[in-house]
Amino acid sequence: MSNAEGFILEKESFPNLISLLMKEADEVYGPKEVNAGVYDFRKINKPEEVRLGEVTTVTPPLKKVVRPPFEVLFKFKGEEIEVDYDSKIRAIVGVHPCDVNGLKLLDKAYSNAGKDPYYFSRRSNLIIVAENCTRADDNCFCTSFDTGPELREGYDLLMTDIGNRYLVEVGSVNGEKLVTKLNLPHAKDEDLKEKNTRINLVKGTIRKKLNTVNLKRTMEGSLYHPIWKELGEKCLSCGICSVVCPTCFCFEMDDKLNLDQKSGVRYRTWDSCMFFEYSEVALGGNFRRARSARIRQFINHKLNYWVDQFGTFGCVGCGRCIRQCPANIDIVEVARRIGGS
Amino acid sequence: MEAIKNQYIPKKIKIIEVKEETKDVKTFKFQFLSQEENRFNFKPGNFNLLSKLGAGEAAFSLTSDSEEGNYFENTIRKVGRVTSTIFNMKVGDILGFRGPFGNGWPLSKAVGMDLVLIAGGLGLAPLRPVIYHISKHRSFYGSVDILYGARTPMDMIYTNEFKLWQEIPDVKLELTVDVVPNGVSWKHNVGVVTTLFKNIRAKPDSSVVMMCGPEIMMKFASELLLRMEFPKENVYVSLERRMRCGVTKCGHCQIGPKFVCRDGPVFSLAEIWPLPDVIE
Numbered sequence: 001m002s003n004a005e006g007f008i009l010e011k012e013s014f015p016n017l018i019s020l021l022m023k024e025a026d027e028v029y030g031p032k033e034v035n036a037g038v039y040d041f042r043k044i045n046k047p048e049e050v051r052l053g054e055v056t057t058v059t060p061p062l063k064k065v066v067r068p069p070f071e072v073l074f075k076f077k078g079e080e081i082e083v084d085y086d087s088k089i090r091a092i093v094g095v096h097p098c099d100v101n102g103l104k105l106l107d108k109a110y111s112n113a114g115k116d117p118y119y120f121s122r123r124s125n126l127i128i129v130a131e132n133c134t135r136a137d138d139n140c141f142c143t144s145f146d147t148g149p150e151l152r153e154g155y156d157l158l159m160t161d162i163g164n165r166y167l168v169e170v171g172s173v174n175g176e177k178l179v180t181k182l183n184l185p186h187a188k189d190e191d192l193k194e195k196n197t198r199i200n201l202v203k204g205t206i207r208k209k210l211n212t213v214n215l216k217r218t219m220e221g222s223l224y225h226p227i228w229k230e231l232g233e234k235c236l237s238c239g240i241c242s243v244v245c246p247t248c249f250c251f252e253m254d255d256k257l258n259l260d261q262k263s264g265v266r267y268r269t270w271d272s273c274m275f276f277e278y279s280e281v282a283l284g285g286n287f288r289r290a291r292s293a294r295i296r297q298f299i300n301h302k303l304n305y306w307v308d309q310f311g312t313f314g315c316v317g318c319g320r321c322i323r324q325c326p327a328n329i330d331i332v333e334v335a336r337r338i339g340g341s
Numbered sequence: 342m343e344a345i346k347n348q349y350i351p352k353k354i355k356i357i358e359v360k361e362e363t364k365d366v367k368t369f370k371f372q373f374l375s376q377e378e379n380r381f382n383f384k385p386g387n388f389n390l391l392s393k394l395g396a397g398e399a400a401f402s403l404t405s406d407s408e409e410g411n412y413f414e415n416t417i418r419k420v421g422r423v424t425s426t427i428f429n430m431k432v433g434d435i436l437g438f439r440g441p442f443g444n445g446w447p448l449s450k451a452v453g454m455d456l457v458l459i460a461g462g463l464g465l466a467p468l469r470p471v472i473y474h475i476s477k478h479r480s481f482y483g484s485v486d487i488l489y490g491a492r493t494p495m496d497m498i499y500t501n502e503f504k505l506w507q508e509i510p511d512v513k514l515e516l517t518v519d520v521v522p523n524g525v526s527w528k529h530n531v532g533v534v535t536t537l538f539k540n541i542r543a544k545p546d547s548s549v550v551m552m553c554g555p556e557i558m559m560k561f562a563s564e565l566l567l568r569m570e571f572p573k574e575n576v577y578v579s580l581e582r583r584m585r586c587g588v589t590k591c592g593h594c595q596i597g598p599k600f601v602c603r604d605g606p607v608f609s610l611a612e613i614w615p616l617p618d619v620i621e
Contacts, residue, residue, distance in 0.1 A: 073349050076394040079435045081350060113589040113603050117345040223617055250592030253585050257395045264395050266349075271592070278593060281581050282420045285556070285620040293618050301595070308598030 006187035015047035025091035060246035091127040097148035098318040102246025139319030141208040219304035232292025241321035242272035351437025385470030389440030396426040400584040402467035455483035455543035461554020490534035553579040556620040573611040
């Protein structure tokens with residue numbers, strides 16, 4: 001299936017796509033306006049709830065669906081264990097290129113030293129209808145990591161707003177089936193040209209840049225840079241940067257007992273290296289007691305250690321950690337001050 | 342979806358023996374419920390996770406003879422929720438096991454060389470399988486110095502095995518404590534473990550050091566060893582981190598780019614020194 005081939009979906013027919021997905025999948029997720037001007041991916045009950053074309057949502061949609069914030073690993077009763085995998089088919093509409101690329105990074109983290117069965121049970125049943133960006137804001141910097149504003153792979157369908165219609169590109173057999181069921185007409189050369197024009201236009205508006213040349217080496221050499229102390233005084237250790245990061249994969253595991261004191265669940269929840277408890281060991285020891293050590297860990301993990309661990313930076317330039325940080329800490333600015341440009 | 346092995350499910354084990362080491366430390370001997378699992382194999386320096394469903398899971402060094410296929414042991418100090426729960430359990434009680442995890446001590450590399458084992462407190466637990474290994478394969482190694490320090494004489498573990506260890510040819514066991522309480526007799530050294538370093542017989546250029554203990558002890562000991570010209574590549578430490586999942590997913594055990602659960606817990610100083618983040 002050639003990706004260059006495209007189809008046309010008229011905007012007024014967009015609800016047909018959602019209706020079809022609602023039939024094909026057990027659940028459909030898409031961007032909704034949850035508060036005035038605030039967008040987040042939620043479960044879609046009616047096609048008209050979907051609001052495409054907005055800039056990045058507050059939380060990373062794919063991480064939330066594939067690796068939910070709270071997840072039961074197994075139930076137990078006495079010493080007997082019962083495992084249940086979530087294999088619901090989930091369609092997710094309107095995901096931006098940075099988030100699809102973020103999911104590819106999560107895939108790496110959850111395949112390390114053996115695949116995570118819970119993650120891949122959801123992951124392999126995902127229908128991704130992505131949307132290329134035709135708008136960006138001041139904190140988008142995907143062009144630095146080549147993770148946007150145009151998506152190249154990792155989707156079933158890829159939409160681009162080209163005026164009163166969407167150009168729809170197919171990236172998988174599943175995507176092809178959807179296009180066939182919708183009976184979409186083929187796109188013309190001028191539609192593809194219009195897509196490129198719009199992508200180039202938005203590229204020009206992305207001014208935030210993180211210079212990745214020599215970035216890893218610069219970070220390696222800066223573990224004792226005074227900036228960490230300064231950031232440690234600014235940082236509130238609230239962990240919002242981890243919560244909203246599409247590539248943060250850490251979790252805490254624990255047990256919850258029912259009232260009978262015999263049955264319960266073992267579960268995992270999102271965790272963050274920003275939290276004091278994250279790096280606690282026996283007898284109250286802690287290897288990142290200082291906030292400066294924690295923010296240094298967070299930023300170095302993304303821009304330094306990820307490269308050793310998984311062969312790529314752990315950042316996709318979505319800008320969420322910058323938008324949400326209550327202390328206005330900006331990872332791009334930190335890298336620039338350390339010695340990049 | 343192809344079947345993926347679920348690494349989070351513990352296997353059932355039962356306690357077959359409990360030995361009191363100190364006031365707050367016990368050594369538990371375990372056996373798998375399923376007979377097949379009992380051909381259990383690990384490398385000295387590996388660790389495992391123990392679960393008590395409802396109380397949680399925690400990581401422990403495997404401390405028994407790694408060539409003993411019928412059982413394994415963990416030495417546990419009562420410090421938190423999981424360890425306190427296990428501490429109160431008795432022979433016949435059921436727990437969950439995951440592992441073995443980690444890389445282990447560099448025993449093949451050490452063949453033909455002198456060995457220095459340095460332990461502080463409970464740090465002797467992951468080194469005990471090394472001592473079993475040496476006793477079974479004595480000709481593989483040169484001289485063996487074991488330096489062991491604890492807070493007080495009553496905090497020493499495996500004390501009834503010291504005599505056996507000293508009977509292994511060319512093995513020297515040196516003991517030290519920080520404090521000797523009134524009324525306790527002690528005929529060995531008093532002082533931190535580094536005060537024993539003058540007695541090391543091993544030649545720095547042809548020996549391997551294996552060390553485990555509180556991180557602050559390992560920091561001072563490493564600095565002294567480097568000054569004594571033990572090469573960074575041949576000084577190995579076993580690190581304690583918060584191993585939650587054991588399979589690199591939970592992230593807690595990372596030191597720089599290393600996952601302690603997979604790339605460690607044993608590292609040479611050349612790999613990780615100086616530690617970016619030290620337990621304090």
